[in-house]
Amino acid sequence: MxxxxxxxxxxxxxxxxxxxxxxxxxxxxxxxxxxxxxxxxxxxxxxxxxxxxxxxxxxxxxxxxxxxxxxxxxxxxxxxxxxxxxxxxxxxxxxxxxxxxxxxxxxxxxxxxxxxxxxxTIPDTHWVDDPAWRSLPGYIHYDVNYLLICDNLLDFSHLPFVHPTTLGGGEDYAASQPKVERLEDGVRITRWTLDTEPPPFAKAVRAWPGKVDRWNIYDFTVPAVLRMDSGMAPTGTGAPEGVRVGAVEFRGCQALTPETENSTHYFFAHPHNFSLDQPDVTRSIHQAVVDAFDEDRDIVTAQHRNLTLDPGFRMMAFGIDAALSQFRWAVNKRIEEEGAAAARKSEATS
The missing domain is CATH 2.102.10.10 (Rieske [2Fe-2S] iron-sulphur domain)
Known part of the structure; x- marks a missing residue:
């Protein structure tokens, strides 16, 4: 459905x-x-x-x-x-x-x-085409249901474990508790990890004097669109209060489009607003994202294969699954509303 x-x-x-x-x-x-x-x-x-x-x-x-x-x-x-x-x-x-x-x-x-x-009602993704930002286009094909990929994107605590050499960072990132807010058509997730190691992809494009304060703030909305404000700044320079001194900033734009019940189109870009005159920086960031998303595909595809062996398997919910549960609720609500509207229309014309 x-x-x-x-x-x-x-x-x-x-x-x-x-x-x-x-x-x-x-x-x-x-x-x-x-x-x-x-x-x-x-x-x-x-x-x-x-x-x-x-x-x-x-x-x-x-x-x-x-x-x-x-x-x-x-x-x-x-x-x-x-x-x-x-x-x-x-x-x-x-x-x-x-x-x-x-x-x-x-x-x-x-x-x-x-x-x-x-x-x-089309989501705003202007950063992909804004001259003040730079990015390259990305596409990956998945042979899994799109909701499993949504689950992956709704819980970034997997980053240090699935992406240790790309987007990961320290394992303290996984321990930070995100704030989850319900939106009309999805969820907003805010995650801060203070005084942490910069992830490998950030070290590849900038020399950091020490640890950083890192943020990921994103809306994940129906049908499956992610728009994210993310980045990091040297620890103690005021990033949590909105002062992004010496920061690197990104505006991730991702969209999942179901192909079939068991396959998905994944469109993405990771615009940045620094080193705009250095194409190598853009290519480096893009390749790190591509490598990381390939890592996601590997684990999610392995999960899919495992789940198909036992269709009756029920996943055990943990506290970190709040965003996943709320987004799936939003999806199911929209599907039910469309089904009810179609039934009313059918009755009216019969």
């Missing part, structure tokens, strides 16, 4: 370029993405209404796409406008069009009721 009336990240802008057709499965639905000749992104069901062949293996003809199974041609709104050897085209001959918005280098798609698709 997935939330449908929400914005998902479908692709990075650079993945959909020129005259090429691009296909990606989102919440179990095959989607075709391409750009019209004017540059506007189009999202259609990647399944011809005739015999179900994928349009993504078809042919671009101007702003239209032709299915290369039996030659049906569809415009950018999804309407069939040409069928070889058939003058009259049934009005119901069309494929679904999805609302899309391209913003801050991400292409967002709405998989639910188009009438509810409000672009104003």
């Amino acid at each position: 997935f939330i449908r009336n929400t914005w998902y990240v479908a692709a990075w802008s650079h993945e959909v370029e020129g005259a090429e057709l691009f296909s990606r499965t989102i919440i179990g639905t095959p989607v075709l993405l391409y750009r019209k000749e004017g540059g506007e992104v189009v999202a259609l069901m990647d399944r011809c209404c005739h015999r179900g062949a994928p349009l993504s293996v078809g042919r671009r003809e101007g702003d239209c796409v032709r299915c290369m199974y039996h030659g049906l041609k569809f415009d950018s709104n999804g309407a069939c406008v040409e069928a070889p050897a058939q003058e009259r085209i049934p009005p119901q001959a069309r494929v679904r069009q999805f609302p899309v918005v391209e913003r801050c280098r991400w292409i967002w798609i709405w998989m639910g009721d188009p009438a509810l698709a409000d672009p104003a």
